[in-house]
Amino acid sequence: MGQMLTRRAGGRGRSAVTLLTGAALISTVAAACAPGAASDPGKIVAVGAESEYANVIAQIGGPYVAVSAVMSNPNTDPHTFEASPQVAQTVGAARLVVQNGAGYDGFMNTIESATPSSTRRVIDVQSLLGLPATIENPHLWYSPTTMPKVAQAIGKDLAALAPSHAAYFTAEVTVFDASLAPWTKAIAALKSSFSGAPVATTEPVADYVLQAAGLDDLTPWPFQADIMNGVDPSAQDVSLEQGFLTGHQVKVFVYNQQVTDSLTQSLLTLAQQEGVPVVGVYETMPTPGYDYQTWMVAEVDAVQQALAGGASTSRL
Amino acid sequence: MNQVLRALFAPGFFASDPVHAALVVGAVVALVTGAVGVFTVIRGQAFAGHALGEVGSAGGSAAFLGGANPLWGFMGVAIVAAGLIELLGLHRPRARDVATGLVLGAGLGLAALFLYLDATSSSTTGVAVTILFGSLFAVSQQMLPSIVALSAVSLVVLAVCYRMLLLSSLSSDLAAARGVPVRALGIAYLVIMAVAVSLAAETIGAILATALVVGPPATALRLTKRPGGALVVAGLIGVAAVWLGIVLAYDSYYWPPAGHGWPVSFFVVALVFLFYLAAGAVTGMTQARRSRRSERAARRTASGCAEHPGDAA
Numbered sequence: 277m278g279q280m281l282t283r284r285a286g287g288r289g290r291s292a293v294t295l296l297t298g299a300a301l302i303s304t305v306a307a308a309c310a311p312g313a314a315s316d317p318g319k320i321v322a323v324g325a326e327s328e329y330a331n332v333i334a335q336i337g338g339p340y341v342a343v344s345a346v347m348s349n350p351n352t353d354p355h356t357f358e359a360s361p362q363v364a365q366t367v368g369a370a371r372l373v374v375q376n377g378a379g380y381d382g383f384m385n386t387i388e389s390a391t392p393s394s395t396r397r398v399i400d401v402q403s404l405l406g407l408p409a410t411i412e413n414p415h416l417w418y419s420p421t422t423m424p425k426v427a428q429a430i431g432k433d434l435a436a437l438a439p440s441h442a443a444y445f446t447a448e449v450t451v452f453d454a455s456l457a458p459w460t461k462a463i464a465a466l467k468s469s470f471s472g473a474p475v476a477t478t479e480p481v482a483d484y485v486l487q488a489a490g491l492d493d494l495t496p497w498p499f500q501a502d503i504m505n506g507v508d509p510s511a512q513d514v515s516l517e518q519g520f521l522t523g524h525q526v527k528v529f530v531y532n533q534q535v536t537d538s539l540t541q542s543l544l545t546l547a548q549q550e551g552v553p554v555v556g557v558y559e560t561m562p563t564p565g566y567d568y569q570t571w572m573v574a575e576v577d578a579v580q581q582a583l584a585g586g587a588s589t590s591r592l
Numbered sequence: 593m594n595q596v597l598r599a600l601f602a603p604g605f606f607a608s609d610p611v612h613a614a615l616v617v618g619a620v621v622a623l624v625t626g627a628v629g630v631f632t633v634i635r636g637q638a639f640a641g642h643a644l645g646e647v648g649s650a651g652g653s654a655a656f657l658g659g660a661n662p663l664w665g666f667m668g669v670a671i672v673a674a675g676l677i678e679l680l681g682l683h684r685p686r687a688r689d690v691a692t693g694l695v696l697g698a699g700l701g702l703a704a705l706f707l708y709l710d711a712t713s714s715s716t717t718g719v720a721v722t723i724l725f726g727s728l729f730a731v732s733q734q735m736l737p738s739i740v741a742l743s744a745v746s747l748v749v750l751a752v753c754y755r756m757l758l759l760s761s762l763s764s765d766l767a768a769a770r771g772v773p774v775r776a777l778g779i780a781y782l783v784i785m786a787v788a789v790s791l792a793a794e795t796i797g798a799i800l801a802t803a804l805v806v807g808p809p810a811t812a813l814r815l816t817k818r819p820g821g822a823l824v825v826a827g828l829i830g831v832a833a834v835w836l837g838i839v840l841a842y843d844s845y846y847w848p849p850a851g852h853g854w855p856v857s858f859f860v861v862a863l864v865f866l867f868y869l870a871a872g873a874v875t876g877m878t879q880a881r882r883s884r885r886s887e888r889a890a891r892r893t894a895s896g897c898a899e900h901p902g903d904a905a
Binding site for chain 2: 352353357496497498502503506507508509510511512513514515518537538539542
């Protein structure tokens with residue numbers, strides 16, 4: 277069984293050295309991550325590359341779609357995900373695919389070209405937003421302007437696939453947009469009381485929403501990018517990051533729960549020792565009990581509570 | 593003077609916690625691998641040493657899955673592999689090489705599985721790089737006491753067995769004739785080497801560990817033929833390579849691509865190799881000088897003979 281060292285191309289080296297074993301090994305492991313779409317006749321089979329996109333498809337499509345998510349395990353790092361034959365089968369059968377792009381889920385392009393289909397519609401969120409493929413921070417769903425556009429595109433594509441339910445889909449898009457109001461209000465409230473508050477992060481996961489709330493992320497970009505890409509940050513940046521915590525220069529330590537190593541763990545311990553409140557953030561929807569909107573509200577609430585009362589929310 | 597220092601050591605070098613930990617771990621590990629490695633080179637077990645490091649990557653990656661420090665995994669698997677190599681390989685060097693190769697392949701296969709599981713079913717992204725190529729600046733401060741203690745134990749065992757080990761390494765037949773338990777000593781040595789290689793793997797990665805175990809000792813044995821002296825010189829060369837590597841890696845923060853330091857393992861391994869080449873050049877020069885001197889002496893003797901033809905008679 278061949279063993280190969282692959283470096284996934286994409287963005288600015290937005291990749292991780294991943295050791296792959298043969299297909300048999302992959303399938304035993306990844307089966308849990310890729311629930312097969314129910315092959316209910318009459319339903320539109322759809323796939324969200326990440327569970328947050330799958331969730332939005334399900335909200336808009338309602339009873340007329342059968343949705344599955346490729347990456348949905350909140351305890352793994354989506355950056356290192358490798359597709360299994362089952363995922364390829366699911367994507368091959370899908371008529372609507374929503375993927376993030378920006379090199380975050382490059383394996384989706386590989387699968388799509390391996391299972392060509394003239395009727396499948398693919399929404400690539402990064403292209404939809406008109407962003408370059410080399411955009412540094414791929415965690416687009418944390419930006420409050422992203423999902424309304426994605427929802428609209430999903431509604432349009434579903435209507436094209438099932439014209440008889442077009443009115444239903446359009447109505448659900450409106451409902452979805454309205455349901456984002458608590459989140460945008462929470463961001464606005466955060467901005468009005470804590471604009472400019474200094475924070476530190478391990479990764480750029482929640483950077484878009486932190487920016488939207490006017491918070492000041494002191495962690496230098498190379499540090500965030502190195503942790504995201506699974507390489508060692510420089511000793512200078514590690515010292516700097518430690519200094520933010522020991523010097524109490526930041527009000528919150530935003531910690532990616534899905535990408536941990538001995539370094540991020542030692543920073544977490546340091547933050548706890550120093551009494552810097554910690555907010556755990558996720559790359560895919562934490563389960564159970566969350567949908568996209570409530571998840572996003574929960575993240576912003578956690579930051580709000582950390583800034584207002586010094587409360588930590590390590591896990592959602 | 594200050595400017596020279598500033599050019600050598602980028603700002604913040606002496607105040608940086610990651611640098612402090614790296615300097616301590618690097619020095620301790622280099623001393624142990626230097627001492628243990630001299631015997632590895634004398635016994636011709638460089639391949640076994642390399643294999644133990646790579647096989648250890650299976651343990652290191654499994655340790656990540658269990659949430660333990662990779663050092664414990666490296667060591668557990670390397671010690672088991674050392675036993676297997678000894679068991680399968682018996683005494684004949686050729687059989688030992690085959691056994692080593694087999695254990696190496698099996699161990700790397702396991703590493704492939706565990707690294708895959710690390711990346712896909714747990715949230716440890718940088719694990720492949722950390723295990724295979726090392727993360728000296730990210731070595732956990734909590735591991736310092738364990739690393740120092742393990743190193744001390746290895747050095748003490750080596751000191752206790754020194755004479756017997758040296759004799760059996762130079763000639764196992766002679767050692768056996770003198771009543772040295774050669775087989776038991778061989779196993780004990782492989783275990784110590786497994787510990788040393790694991791420490792090196794924690795420092796510069798499982799794949800590169802062999803560079804520290806073999807490089808400085810081989811360099812030292814080029815410079816001195818006395819085993820006791822080679823032990824000390826190998827340790828010093830190792831410490832020099834690691835410390836200089838740490839300084840360069842720290843300085844490389846300002847090299848392109850700016851803001852990302854180059855991997856410290858690269859510098860350490862490159863320096864180990866350069867030191868080996870330099871030692872070869874030095875010994876080459878001294879040998880040339882010596883042979884020239886002896887040539888001159890021979891000529892002088894020859895001409896002396898010519899002057900006093902009667903002496904030869």
